[in-house]
Amino acid sequence: MDATARKLPTIRQLPPNLINQIAAGEVIERPASVVKELLENSVDAGSTRIEVSIVGGGTEMIRISDNGCGMTADQLPLALASHATSKLPTDEALFHVSTLGFRGEALASIGSVSQLTIRSRIDGDDAGNEVRVRGGVIEPPVPCGCGVGTVMEVRNLFFNTPVRHRFLKTAQTEKGHIVEAFTRLALANSHIHFVLNNNDKPLYDLPVTERWSERIEAFFGSEIADCLIPINSDDAQIRVSGYVCDPSVSRGNSRMQYLFLNGRHIRDRSLQHALGEAYRGLLMVGRHPVCFLRMSMPAEMIDVNVHPTKLEVRFTDGGRVYSRLLQTLRHHFLTTDMTQRVGPSSPANQPTQSDAPQGPTVPVLNRTEQAHRQSVIEWARTGRSPDEVFVSPNRGGDNMPTNAGPIASQNSMTSLGGVPDFQPYPSGNSMGLPATGMASTGDADFAPDPNLAPWDDPHMPIGDPPLSRNGHPSVCYLGFQVHNRYLVTQDEKGMVVIDQHALHERVLYERVKTKVLDSGQALESQGLLVPETVSLTPAERTAVLEHQDTLRQIGMDIEDFGGETVVIRSYPAMLRKTPPAEMLRTLMESVLGGGKKPEPIELLNHLLSTIACKAAVKAGDPLSPEEIESLLEQKDLFNDTHHCPHGRPTALFFSRDELDRMFGRLGPRGRV
Missing domain, CATH: 3.30.565.10 (Histidine kinase-like ATPase, C-terminal domain)
Structure with missing residues (x-):
């Protein structure tokens, strides 16, 4: 051997x-x-x-x-x-x-x-x-x-x-x-x-408690307990109950997502994904929702014998469980007023971002830029193509307007992708400003008469205010602009300060999402007279060619030009001010920066939100009275207008009680 x-x-x-x-x-x-x-x-x-x-x-x-x-x-x-x-x-x-x-x-x-x-x-x-x-x-x-x-x-x-x-x-x-x-x-x-x-x-x-929120507060304090939104849904087999937190309270990781299945704490990627989808557009990138949810279902629908720690489970019908959680949360979000409130009981710990450089300088738009911006606002208001409403101030002709005032008639409004037609203010007139208000940046016809009191102004609306989606008046359309950034208005319960860019971004996003995702149409595109070539990195070029169909849905037609170059033949009409090459690189950076290949629906959502952000009015843009009125009127015509698509709040609400308390008018015996 x-x-x-x-x-x-x-x-x-x-x-x-x-x-x-x-x-x-x-x-x-x-x-x-x-x-x-x-x-x-x-x-x-x-x-x-x-x-x-x-x-x-x-x-x-x-x-x-x-x-x-x-x-x-x-x-x-x-x-x-x-x-x-x-x-x-x-x-x-x-x-x-x-x-x-x-x-x-x-x-x-x-x-x-x-x-x-x-x-x-x-x-x-x-x-x-x-x-x-x-x-x-x-x-x-x-x-x-x-x-x-x-x-x-x-x-x-x-x-x-x-x-x-x-x-x-x-x-x-x-x-x-x-x-x-x-x-x-x-x-x-x-x-x-x-x-x-x-x-x-x-x-x-x-101690034993019948109110689950009391035990949650015992562990996490009043900051969490005061922002809980109750959730309850039951389809005879799958029941979902518990609480989710207002988007103003979020975390940088998912550790405060407590999911319980039949009394067992679990970690499930599909359920966490459903939770993230439910909060899409309500939280900023990198932030995670806080939740305390109980789910119950028959034992034969789950398999807990997956891992010795018993933290993971398998579902016999995972798609049904995913849909149940997602639909339950979205339904509650759509029926809950999630406008961010200012006060001791409503913490605002959400990080914010500035959309414009800080400083005393306010950018002044030339007449062409003002006309284009108003065409985009009018498109969001009426559903008409930006090409139909945009007219260059430099073009001549008897019927061509030469100012930056209203371009489209309110009587020619159309519906976009199943969204109800916009209804003008009951009087058919534009919003009037108080006698001490600021002058219009647009058509002189909208400037207030300094000799008239506000209630005598012929432009003041007559009749009841329009109703919101819930059938109740939400915002009094008598707003004014502060620092060319914020719109200040009121409702029946207090004062509202609105971020003009964030609100307009949400309105545009909801319109383009309805048109592309719900109706299956493509956004209006403008063919380029001279197609534009763009040199990309190998990774960017590969990503562009892989997502040609998705890009075509948002109005961007791109073809391979050889080497590492692509050619842009058409471009979204609503992005007239953004160079095509710059926009394409911005989109690809966000796609490649995610670290994983996005699903088509996720990519399309991201592209639409990016387009809405680029097309919306910016902080620092002066708005005319009719533009302010148009934005405020649309606040109640769409879902989730309390947050922009990137998760920033669009408005801050100051209740009358909070204002009285801040000014020392609310004493122990009531208002003084």
């Missing part, structure tokens, strides 16, 4: 203790994993009060006591055996799991890497029983004194696996992970009294 021949390895059966230590590597990652597993056992035992005490971040000691059903002396050693559980009475029960635990691995794994002591007593017994486990070695049960229920004490975690122990973080960090595990179980079970102590000091004492 060749001396260099390889020795045949021997297959051997691993001892039970080593098997448990290997299993502990999957189930028991850190002290928080111990807390999670033991808390789930206490919940499954029918406990009404559970107390958790930790020392040294859980590495020195973890004690969990409950008043559940308890265990008998002969059950204690069996509970510590590998793959032993009372939660699967039959083999078929695995496909109808209704408990949090069911694998039968936790206690065996914990006992193999720690010094574990269990004391338990059932109702009706005079005394309890105690069993000790030292590094996987189980001692016989002995009688002890204890109350009804179970007390589990874990000391010196990973004492016999020093490699695992060295990977633990500081006591403060481990405590934070334990608090998170405790939070998830306590949120999911508001019918149980939970207590958490750290180093003999109480952290949480959460």
